[in-house]
Amino acid sequence: MRATANAGEILSVSNLTRIFGGLTAVRDVTMTVQAGEVVGLIGPNGAGKTTLFNMLGGSLPPSSGSIRFDGTDCTGAPSHVMGQRGVSRTFQITSLFPSLTALDNVRSAAYRTTRAGWGAAILRNAAYRWEEAELRRKALEILAFCDLDHRTDTLADSMSYGEQRRLEIAIALAAEPRLLLLDEPAAGMNPEEGQRLVEMIRRIRARGVTVLLVEHHMRVVASVCDRLVVLDHGVKIAEGPPAHVLNDAEVIRVYLGREPVDA
Template identity: 50%
Template sequence: MPDLTKPAPAVPSEGVGSALLEVDAVTLRFGGLTALNEVSFEIRRGEILGLIGPNGAGKTTCFNVMTGVYQPTSGAVRFDGRTLTKMKRHKITKIGVARTFQNIRLFKSMTVLENVMVGADAHSRVGFWDALLRTPRHRRTEAEATARARELLELVGITARHDELASNLSYGDQRRLEIARAMATNPKLLCLDEPAAGFNPAEKQRLMELIRKVRDAGFTVLLIEHDMKLVMGVTDRIVVLEFGQKIAEGTPDEIRDNPAVIAAYLGVEEEDAS
């Protein structure tokens, strides 16, 4: 069992830049519709990777294949040397992949602290009888999980509200809580699905700072996000999809100047903004 009193370990220097997750020629078809067509890219240890594209580009579908929601028609997804294809979603979580959702999925009738501890339970090996009899092992594990949950709430900036119901938090703080709960599973890869949805500019700036803090705490981050200013400002590399195909990959500067991306995505944004 991992030590829940400690944050996720920093990425060893020799591991920085090596592939943590590989998407290898993934194709996904729904009947006659090809949602993804031989998409390939990798997420490197210690980086923040952005996955972007216009509406309908296939980024959420690709995200769902990577996290076990969908099984690819062909191709493979490998994580830390293990093939995820046909692996159950809870097992994918256990080996180190955590995600948030576009629609916040908290336990609204539980406290903020309890929500994060639910995430820590993903790695708990305390059995039914330990919990029922409150054995020393159970009490020790519970104390470790509580300490870890408080550390994560401090990291995301809502530790002062630990004993409030999740339903009483503002929308922005509920987003922060969801990120803390995902981190409580002690993942090697944290996948954030549209975390800035519904945020005002000030909240987006704070989110950028939080994502950097998460990476600096030792997590590798995959970010799916529509807000181009946020993506360009926080990611190390970006993968761009259009109509289920990868059309570009590179640094934010490279993506910003890529003609195919400008035509498919950024150009649309610039027209809308004018």
């Protein structure tokens, strides 16, 4: 897996805006993510978090503003270009190949990193055979990293919900990202699965991958994030360490209710 530099700005968003007809879903959002950080993006439903994610991942062009990844302007770049540059993502609803095994799901994502080309695939020459063996080795390693090595030959639609969420993360990691976007990875998980997810995100960061996640589970957010960015009605209203943000009066008013969250 490719490693991200240990220091420096990897993502810079400036005045990012997305308008749908008469609705402004995201308005003038400016934020940065440092290499090696875990940053949480939080806020009430409809705050614009997924819209912002969609712009960062390349599935939705911004109406205005700019996105720079690793110093390069990639504003409006489509998702396959963002993937090539080192940005992978997961989705709120799991996006798997249900009739494929866990191993083949991960292998399918790892093909983006191959070099042998279609000619070698047709001829099935030595370079192709070596690369296929390497893809299998890599997929097995990622499955083990995500605690799914016991599910290698299990069909995706036969796995538990928590396992499917971890498999989607494994698929994203197979593309060798430098920045991993996780969209509500703890959704539907029980407390034990949520704690396992926290530990996995820490291991992902330890391997040199920067993480930006949208999440509603505040215990997960407080446990794993270095910084939080809070959106409300498409506008950034707070940013900072979890202990500060989760006890901010405005954040409590618009999102958390009246009970502060211990970080």
